[in-house]
Amino acid sequence: MMKIIGGKIWTAVSVVLMLLMLTSAVWIGLRYYVSMDIYDTPSMFLEGEYSVDGGEWKPIDADRPVTDHFHKIVFRGKMSQKLLLFYGSLSVSSKNVWYTLKTSEGTVIESYIFDQAKASYEHALTDKPLALDMPDTPGYRVKTLYADYLTGSAGVTEDSELVFEVEYPYNDALVSYSDCIDVTAYYNDGMYLRFFYDALPPVLLFVLVCFFGLFFFPVASFILGKIDYKYLTFGLLSFFWGLYMIMQQISGYLNLWILDPTVCMMMDKVTGYCFVAAVLFYFKSYMRNRGTRAAANITSSVYLSCAMAVFILQLCHVSDLNASSLTMNIVAAVGIAVMIVLFCVENRGDRNALFFLLSWAPLLLTVAIDVLDYFVHLPGSHYFNYGLAITMIVQIVRLIGDLRFQYKEAIRYQQMQKELYEAKVSVMTSQIRPHFMYNALTSIAMMCELDPKTAKQATITFAKYLRGNMDSLKQTAPVPFTQELEHLKKYLYIEKLRFDDLLTIEYDIQATDFVLPLLSVQPLVENAVKHGVGMKEDGGTVRISTRETETAYEVIIEDDGVGFDINEQKDDGRSHVGMENTKKRLRDMCGGEVIIESVVGKGTTATVVLPKEGQKNEDTLS
Template identity: 35%
Template sequence: MDNLTIANIALDIFCLVLCLIPIVYLVNDRRYQLKLNRFFMGISISNAFMIIGDLADWCIKDVSEPTMALALSLLSLLFYISSAFVLYFFARYMDEYLKLSGRVRTIFLAVITALCAVHIFFAAISPFTGAIYYVSASGYQRGPLFMISQMVPLLCYLSFTFLVIWCRKKLTRREVIFFLLYIFIPLGGGAAQMFCRGIAVVNVGVTLALLFIFVNIQSERDLLVKQQEKELAESRIDIMLSQIQPHFLYNALTTIRQLCDVDPKQAKEAVRDFSLFLRGNMDSLKSKAPIPFEQELSHVENYLSLERQRFQGRLQIVYDITARDFSLPPLTLQPIVENAVRHGALSREEGGTVTVHTGETDTAYVITVQDDGLGIRATLEDGRSHVGIENVRGRLSALCGGTLTLDSVAGVGTTAVITIPKEEMP
């Protein structure tokens, strides 16, 4: 074994150790549960397998025995397939990082998926046809279609470059630089190894570029996520406090006291609803993830039951629930329903109706809360957010990629629509 081969083996082992660093980091504290982190972990694991496959080319020189020839062929196959998955997971990582949408996202992912599929196909048939590589008495050899294995990464990296340039306004200058480094360092290594076989620089380039992303972008992103989680926790507290306001507590207790004199049975039911309502608000503080819709609906029903006992015939509630099997952030629906009651149905002297409807499309679950009041503009003249609409909108976006829209017509009422994409649900 000559000195160059020993150096290449040492470089591959060194790179293998380096690419284990982000894997260990993401496994620790289950950071891989975040979608973006899962794609980064996919890149790291695929890179590790690619290095293992490459090691075979340097370590297995004697292929006189059929078992060694088979081992070299299979490990070479592992190298080529893993290199395709490195590209695929990096594309998914960029898609998630940049929050792509529409035609750009569809075309970008379709192109990368097709290129990676071509790469894997020709790699998979190579042990039988020698298309990209084959194993002879002299060891690993490049096949007549070897250039496919070089052109596919080149086209993928060109696509990545185009995407970074296209979305540069979404990125800081620092992010643009390190994304481009990830693209051009492996490209340079691939060009050097294609024309100067015997130098293992592709794995070094990919691993170093991966560490650049990890240290300068991914770790910073994780800190940002932790900060957002803290802000979300504070928002949950703000939302809870906005719902349990002193005047609501006073009015609910006054209603219960009056019922104790005229209808003790109904008073017991009101105490039950009140306690369940308070419990629902407190439980929301413990939840960091979306909860089943049924749980949120139960909380809404407890709130509305209290309000109906207080306002009697002035408040009518209509439930039209056709979709139930989905999740949403806690205390998402209840503040919107309260808004419809206080500033919608009850804005009229004679009262009104609040309708809660759920449905689904091919891509999303939709919750609609509608009232027949005077409209938001006529009832929120003080300009305050009363039920934390912006907090609800922010938590919907952060926790499940959802949206909240309000459509209000003076004298007709207000319609609030919550949309939760199916593909974003955990």
């Protein structure tokens, strides 16, 4: 059954991976074969120069994104002839900035700026204290300028000198211009065409990632027969990673469908907060000690509280989410750093823990590069997203490998249960084989004439003994030693009837608070009776004792019978399968072992050693 379920799991993984590869292939094909003349994405729609924060003027390169960090950046020059004459429309997608397009004489063509007087008036009319559209928040906006308007009403010609001013209104940090303004020139429905060719394929890719995280890891955990918090939190992490990457792809298009620019910005920020929270919960799933787990809970709670606080500040018009971005980034960085320290404290010296931390190295490296990019402009951008993608792919591969290992362990456990069942059948049948039943019934029959009362008690004991053997077939977990001892006493009571004064039973039970496989001591006692004391002409004593050491519990079976040479390979015609099964069950279920010591003519001692670490199985008692 487990093999069938496991096969379905890996089939599902294969299907998901095939869908991911197919989506990527379609995306590459569209990008390669479809003509991009239907739209253009220049870095700037003006041909001229620009100045950052009042600095020197630099030439505009239409083929190279403007990556300068700024508070206010000014472009001046002529409208690109290709954009003005060849395409019919121009869309400007802006994030968290105000901007104005005007002529060199000061005539405003298009303006998106904050007007305090107008905002106060409109706010007074609406009277919405919890409105999402804060009057001083730019948000995410898409504005389309049509060529007919530019060349008609606005009077823009090939020789018109235009000025494009962009202002980042927040004082907490500088941003890159290419992250704030995106330009698309096209014919009809160009923004939707650009979304279809540029954004939709990766969006579909990450939608699959979301479903992969939301269903595969939790379902795989359930199918394997346990609810593993680690897999559940990683499924959540994969889901929010996919959601975060989807938002990175579509954030510049949100205003096409959501009219309020502030809501568009809030959606982008909230997905980022959810992703960081998922990272913290994922790290917390590796905490086992009470102290580190409590510290991890506090760290996660602090971050969630901060996220809720900045969200409430947004709703109450105190401070918008973008103004709180730097603070939240610092809180997130500190939270993740604390989680890493806690992880190292709990898993110091663990080689697997080191590999786990190394798997996060790409993300940490790209974060460091982005911080460096803030001070020194580096070629390229969005290093964080690349590092995040590499890290998440490594995590997914690592977790799938871990699931595969768990699956193999489940198969091995099933095999062990099968062998356990067979061992129990072997032990049971060895105890109720015909000559044993014959001897027991004969002894009882003799007692019926000599001592009917004792015969009655012997019959009841023998029936309980047989029932105990049959019940053992249903028992899959270790049992308390007291239960095993009661069954042993029934067996020895029956043997005592047969051997009478030739068999003496002694007990020295000093420890009982431990577990062991059912019917694991009985084969040792049986050997002591039948092949030790039973082979001695004048009989002897079988002594059963237990004791506790610092590291283990011990069950000792001693007899003063004939003994044997443990180094001699003797073919005595008897099957030793029962003893081998007993040793294997003790090893697999409790980590125990059997030590045999014997001296010819003096007797045998069998010691069952049960390490205290193996006593965790006591929790599985049914």
